[in-house]
Amino acid sequence: MKVLATIWKEFLTLRRDPGGMALIFLMPVLLVTVMSLVEDVPFRDYRHFxxxxxxxxxxxxxxxxxxxxxxxxxxxxxxxxxxxxxxxxxxxxxxxxxxxxxxxxxxxxxxxxxxxxxxxxxxxxxxxxxxxxxxxxxxxxxxxxxxxxxxxxxxxxxxxxxxxxxxxxxxxxxxxxxxxxxxxxxxxxxxxxxxxxxxxxxxxMIAVTSEKSYEGFDELAMNSVQHNVPAWAMFAMFFIVFPLAGNFIKEREDGSLLRMRLIAGSRFHFIAGKYVFHFFVCQVQFVLMLAVGLFLLPLLGLPRLVIGNEILHIALAATCISLAATAYGMAVAGAFRTHQQALTFGAISVVLLAAIGGVWVPVYVLPHALQVASNISPLSWGLELCNDVFLRHTDFRQMLPQVSKLLVFAAACLGLAYFLLNRQNTR
Amino acid sequence: MPAILIDKVTKQYAGSTTPAVRDLSLTIARGEVYGLLGHNGAGKSTTVMMICGLLRADSGSIKVFGDDPAQHGPAVRRRVGVATQDIALFPSLTGLENLQYLCRMYGLTPDHNKLMPLLERFGLAADAGKRADSYSGGMKRRLNLIASVLHDPELLILDEPTAGVDVQSRAMIIAYLREMNAKGMTIIYSSHILEEVEKLCQRVGFLSEGVLIEQGATADLLQKYRTDSLENVYLTVSGRSIDV
The missing domain is CATH 3.40.1710 (abc type-2 transporter like fold)
Structure with a gap:
């Protein structure tokens, strides 16, 4: 009941904040559209050029x-x-x-x-x-x-x-x-x-031929849309750190978080409500970005996003990525005391994790050191999971490594966030 | 059993060279209105946070209605309402939505028949559907006070409840507090407006640099220091103005 009340409160707050709505939903749509168009040429098949x-x-x-x-x-x-x-x-x-x-x-x-x-x-x-x-x-x-x-x-x-x-x-x-x-x-x-x-x-005398790794592969090729839509969806979802940490710290600064601390037994529900609401925001972002790849980008002359046929696998991928992204936002909110610190760290860390995670350019073209570093980026795990589901048609067992990494990351961030927020309560 | 029993409590923040509260002993009886006075940084907020169980004392003991707030924080907070100096509301929610949300967080069902009379009592019924961030300073203070009593606390702690409000709002707040006290509510009242404290509080305590430097019945203190205002008493015992 308290969690639902907080979700409703967060929904009303977001609905009445046009700037926040634009940041969360409109900016990622613009970002993925512009980046897909801009990166179309470098990804294009030179046989058609x-x-x-x-x-x-x-x-x-x-x-x-x-x-x-x-x-x-x-x-x-x-x-x-x-x-x-x-x-x-x-x-x-x-x-x-x-x-x-x-x-x-x-x-x-x-x-x-x-x-x-x-x-x-x-x-x-x-x-x-x-x-x-x-x-x-x-x-x-x-x-x-x-x-x-x-x-x-x-x-x-x-x-x-x-x-x-x-x-x-x-x-x-x-x-x-x-x-x-x-x-x-x-x-x-x-x-x-x-x-x-x-x-x-x-x-x-010698023939070099290409084999498809599974049926249907020859219909697909990595292109600007196939790379940019999941990559920037990942970026936008992890950028939830911005509104989430900002909202948390603003409430701490204006005293409303203190009021929650003063209400017996409400702190856990308050944090959980915020987490669940922003988790759903990430889910909506993911669906919105897929819709851009499926319906908007083809209208602009770009290839249509291929997402495969496994809706359950897509839902699982979206859930794991959203859990990880929201938990990261909570951890940043708990770790910093001021707006400026949290937002600066949050924004820069997401940009860095995106860079090494293959959002700008695929990981396999990065220098070796960065390829190694990409193993610690949850954006890289998320992107790889999307490629597994969209392009490689992997089954649940093959999704497990990326799913596990994202869930462990989410659990670690949530644990850290709860510890840090709790510490503020009893220091 | 007193409402609050504080015995030799000391609290020092990490990184600070001096304690925020030092060797504080204080007893507040049930149904009493106690004025807790002191300049900024005197230790009032730290004391309030310890009473609510949001801060742990380094030494000494605190009992609120017989419970140790450090051990039984939730149980204590169910019986305590706090109107903080900051307007602790959600600005993008309407006045009514704020109260409805807080009711749910208290585990109560938001009862329109309970909330609307409260809003009417504080002259906010007509603006209940407006966003809290569109309220004037006085309206926000009144809403903040309502938000603190939604769960019918036995002890109400108010930190500068009339700061920056108009005469009308101040009169409403004071009248409400008198009424609640008459019904048995214990009140700890902190304010820079010592005239209000004189009129409302049966006893006052002066905090300075974390130490309770003087306390007693308001009338007794005025007589003891041969003055007609608590301001002069404070100046005499602390050597500084309360506004500093």
Whole structure:
């Protein structure tokens, strides 16, 4: 009865506080929406991403044309060969990148094919000489055929690496082709055969394939929505420390908490009522954030959040996370005496736990030390639990490690909060 | 059995070099109105908190209606009402909601037929549906007092119950306290307004630096120090103004 009365009191207090309502419900919705939109590009599949590259091909021969055609046909790159209606030169291409108009410039020098052929001939002759078929060639002292890629300094490192990797792969393919052709030509010369040599299919030698870890996996891919919705839901739920500790300390400062202490047998119910009410607030936040991922974000052109089909598992995850988040808020409320101390510590600690817990970027891309540190972040446990339920379709047994960690954390925080609040009563 | 029996109680806070209350002995009879006076930091609040069992004495003993509040805090608090100097209410709840909530926390059913007459008695019935934070200082004080007597305490402790209130509110509060005392309620009254104390309290005690430096019947003290005001008595025994 007393717990219900306190829940009702807390509900009335929150309902009459538009600022508090906005902080608890509206801000997280805005946060998850903005963060999902902002982080959409870094999470996007680069196969569906077309990148402009300024291209000057002075070779005008097999190698240059092959690189150009392969890049253009990949769909990932759009080659810019003219600027303001004029064909580009090496100098204007450099200018376009150094002025920041474009992010990358590919330069294929004149006679690149001719020089590659010359170098390939030396390689083939060298191979043949090993079998005593041809004379040993003179040592190749010329520089490598240099295909230059110039990047704007502001380009993201992963985009730069992807582009370099793609060009290197194309160039390696071109080298193979030229080498095989030259080898074939030499063999034909020596045997006097007019038949075309069969071309081996190198792609059939080694195949790297991906396997799905469970049925339905291929429908999913980690994307901005799939990462940001549970991550920022976690952040918002742990940010309950802000209104909860603030409310507690305000009541302590204005004397209403003292009145509760003066009412026999009400302290436990008062604390329990506050805990239960804020637990439900966290639950509502979680549902609200899922609704954003399921219904709002797709309207903004983002992928729809995948939450799996196990409603009971989702409810269990939400319950454990809410219990832990609310208990943390109670512990902070008990540990500090002033608004300023509690709110500063509460806010900074949640931001730190979020950072090491993989809210901003997934834990697996963090430095090793932070990956180790993430093991102590309840936000990391919560996020992992969400991924287990939403993406990995784990059963209850597999959820147990994260569930246990969150429940033990909640129990420890509640015990600490009760001890600290009780100590204030009998010091 | 007296309402309160305090025997040689000392309390020193951790980190403090001097005791907040030192060797305090005090007896308050049932049905008495006792004025507990002293400047800020004299030890009044510490004494009140120990009477309620919210602070433990370092030494000495306290009995409230025969019970040790440190051992039987809940039992003592069921018989004690405290109107603190701070307005200990929930500002976003209405006056009526505050009382209803506190009734439930006392384990009582909020009875409209009991609450509304109290609100009417203190001139708050018309504003019962308004948020407490919209009340004037006097209205908040009156509501604070009602909140302290919802469980019909046998002992009522009031800390500056008329601070910053208008004449009308002060008159209502004093009249109510007289009525409750007439019905047998024991009252400990702390105030800087010594005229009120003179009129209301049968006995007064002066605390200074945690020590009870003087106590006695109001009339006896005025006669002993040959003065017509408790203010002068306090100045004489403590060497300082009560407002300091």
């Amino acid at each position: 077309s990148f402009d590259i300024v291209c000057v091909n002075e070779d005008h021969d097999t190698l240059g044309d092959y690189i150009e055609q392969t890049l253009a046909s990949s769909g990932s790159f759009h080659l810019v060969k003219e600027y303001q209606g004029k064909p580009l030169t090496k100098a204007t291409g450099m200018d376009l990148v150094s002025s920041g108009r474009y992010r990358a410039f590919l330069y294929i020098p004149a006679h690149a094919t001719q020089r590659l052929n010359g170098k390939t001939a030396i390689v083939v002759q060298s191979l043949m000489s090993g079998f005593g078929i041809m004379d040993r060639p003179e040592r190749d002292t010329t520089d490598a055929v240099e295909i230059k890629v110039v990047f704007d300094p502001v380009i993201q490192i992963n985009v730069k690496q992807s582009l370099l990797y793609a060009i290197e792969k194309i160039v390696a393919g071109a080298e193979n082709k030229v080498l095989m052709a030259k080898f074939s030509e030499q063999v034909k010369k020596m045997t006097g055969s007019n038949d075309t040599m069969p071309r081996p299919d190198l792609s059939k």
